[in-house]
Amino acid sequence: MNKKEIHIEKQGFPSEAIKRLSLYLRNLKKLREKNIELISSAEITQFLNVTPCQFRKDLSYFGGFGKRGVGYNVGKLIVELDNILGTNKEWKIALIGVGRLGSALLSFEGFSEFNIKIASAFDVDEEKIGRTLNGIEVENIKDLERNINKRKIKMAIICTPPEITQKLADRLTEIGVRGILNFAPIALKTSRDTFVSNVDMACELERLIFFLKGVEDGQK
Amino acid sequence: MNKKEIHIEKQGFPSEAIKRLSLYLRNLKKLREKNIELISSAEITQFLNVTPCQFRKDLSYFGGFGKRGVGYNVGKLIVELDNILGTNKEWKIALIGVGRLGSALLSFEGFSEFNIKIASAFDVDEEKIGRTLNGIEVENIKDLERNINKRKIKMAIICTPPEITQKLADRLTEIGVRGILNFAPIALKTSRDTFVSNVDMACELERLIFFLKGVEDGQK
DNA sequence: ACGTGTGAACCGATTCACAGCA
DNA sequence: TGCTGTGAATCGGTTCACACGT
Numbered sequence: 001m002n003k004k005e006i007h008i009e010k011q012g013f014p015s016e017a018i019k020r021l022s023l024y025l026r027n028l029k030k031l032r033e034k035n036i037e038l039i040s041s042a043e044i045t046q047f048l049n050v051t052p053c054q055f056r057k058d059l060s061y062f063g064g065f066g067k068r069g070v071g072y073n074v075g076k077l078i079v080e081l082d083n084i085l086g087t088n089k090e091w092k093i094a095l096i097g098v099g100r101l102g103s104a105l106l107s108f109e110g111f112s113e114f115n116i117k118i119a120s121a122f123d124v125d126e127e128k129i130g131r132t133l134n135g136i137e138v139e140n141i142k143d144l145e146r147n148i149n150k151r152k153i154k155m156a157i158i159c160t161p162p163e164i165t166q167k168l169a170d171r172l173t174e175i176g177v178r179g180i181l182n183f184a185p186i187a188l189k190t191s192r193d194t195f196v197s198n199v200d201m202a203c204e205l206e207r208l209i210f211f212l213k214g215v216e217d218g219q220k
Numbered sequence: 221m222n223k224k225e226i227h228i229e230k231q232g233f234p235s236e237a238i239k240r241l242s243l244y245l246r247n248l249k250k251l252r253e254k255n256i257e258l259i260s261s262a263e264i265t266q267f268l269n270v271t272p273c274q275f276r277k278d279l280s281y282f283g284g285f286g287k288r289g290v291g292y293n294v295g296k297l298i299v300e301l302d303n304i305l306g307t308n309k310e311w312k313i314a315l316i317g318v319g320r321l322g323s324a325l326l327s328f329e330g331f332s333e334f335n336i337k338i339a340s341a342f343d344v345d346e347e348k349i350g351r352t353l354n355g356i357e358v359e360n361i362k363d364l365e366r367n368i369n370k371r372k373i374k375m376a377i378i379c380t381p382p383e384i385t386q387k388l389a390d391r392l393t394e395i396g397v398r399g400i401l402n403f404a405p406i407a408l409k410t411s412r413d414t415f416v417s418n419v420d421m422a423c424e425l426e427r428l429i430f431f432l433k434g435v436e437d438g439q440k
Numbered sequence: 441a442c443g444t445g446t447g448a449a450c451c452g453a454t455t456c457a458c459a460g461c462a
Numbered sequence: 463t464g465c466t467g468t469g470a471a472t473c474g475g476t477t478c479a480c481a482c483g484t
Binding site for chain 3: 260261262272276277279280284285286287288289290291292
Binding site: 236 | 482
């Protein structure tokens with residue numbers, strides 16, 4: 001997944017910074033649970049793969065949330081980040097393709113920490129349609145447009161076979177879905193105002209192998 | 221997931237280029253199936269989110285595989301990329317954490333196109349240990365070191381709860397695992413010579429939401 | 441003439457270094 | 463003094479533009 005897949009006007013901050021803000025938010029919430037109220041950029045980045053400087057820079061794109069000579073108030077910063085990221089209201093997402101990966105994602109706990117809720121699931125398979133998984137009824141993909149419109153859903157996760165993914169993405173953008181997280185091994189083409197994030201697990205592994213191979217070759 | 225998570229010495233080419241090579245390889249194989257023998261950089265990148273120029277540049281890091289004024293021979297380029305990426309020999313991977321996501325990955329077809337084979341699976345859950353999923357027997361995580369060493373496995377996919385992930389990564393690097401694909405929502409810290417790729421689905425979605433939110437706010 | 445291969449120019453992201461404030 | 467906030471410097475990756483080979 002990659003910044004270039006997200007089509008955005010110039011923003012003044014790197015798109016990767018947003019992913020890091022999510023990371024910070026998650027960790028701040030852990031700190032709050034431990035009743036830690038104050039934290040410096042050096043302390044919080046200690047366990048993330050981020051430099052203190054980058055942490056401060058990322059925050060500075062959105063404002064000055066710390067106190068010089070002191071650090072950041074954990075509770076206050078959580079509120080700010082919740083605001084910036086939109087985590088303070090629930091976001092409904094449709095999931096398309098209830099195969100193994102799809103059903104794993106349906107029951108993935110990790111989304112809830114960011115107030116993300118899978119609100120609809122679709123599949124082509126008659127076997128799956130009508131069944132309920134993790135509280136969500138699997139619907140017929142023929143009803144995609146109708147149901148997504150009805151529920152005013154603006155985001156989708158695609159985990160279908162690659163052959164049908166592009167057409168699906170076209171249908172989704174057609175009805176106003178503006179964010180797509182794509183797990184199918186294909187690079188989606190979408191209009192400029194739709195944000196796509198491709199997670200290509202095979203390519204990811206492939207890259208690891210490449211670097212591993214380099215090490216092994218070097219040892220020979 | 222992100223270039224900075226991979227610890228590498230200066231290579232002279234961007235780490236992202238490797239992911240793109242995988243993408244090219246996958247598409248070249250599709251072209252070969254359609255009996256297309258010759259392709260230009262402009263033609264192949266038409267359906268990928270890559271410019272012709274970037275395609276040529278990516279290849280040029282590893283050599284000149286095309287013919288000027290002509291294009292690239294599909295079959296020949298596949299052989300070259302297979303070589304560069306190490307896809308010409310089978311890679312064994314261990315999978316740790318056979319929850320919903322883990323078992324989805326165990327049966328993910330997409331790895332085979334790159335000659336990637338999940339060779340071992342581990343879990344802590346007594347219920348799961350001993351069961352066979354997609355031809356792989358789930359083993360007790362206590363036997364992690366013994367079995368990974370025995371099978372000379374150098375790579376792992378982690379899909380455990382985040383609390384135990386760091387310790388697991390430490391155990392893995394300890395016994396010589398040098399590549400980790402991490403799905404747990406935590407930024408792993410590892411030694412310099414271990415390559416880690418973090419796939420953090422929640423942060424990924426969070427970023428989509430951020431940009432969507434921007435659009436909606438703009439409309440108000 | 442055509443499409444590749446590549447040094448140079450450009451652009452965006454990260455890091456540095458220090459001014460500013462508690 | 464200590465840590466934040468930020469313009470400036472640096473670094474790395476992408477894109478440009480054209481020389482080169484077929």
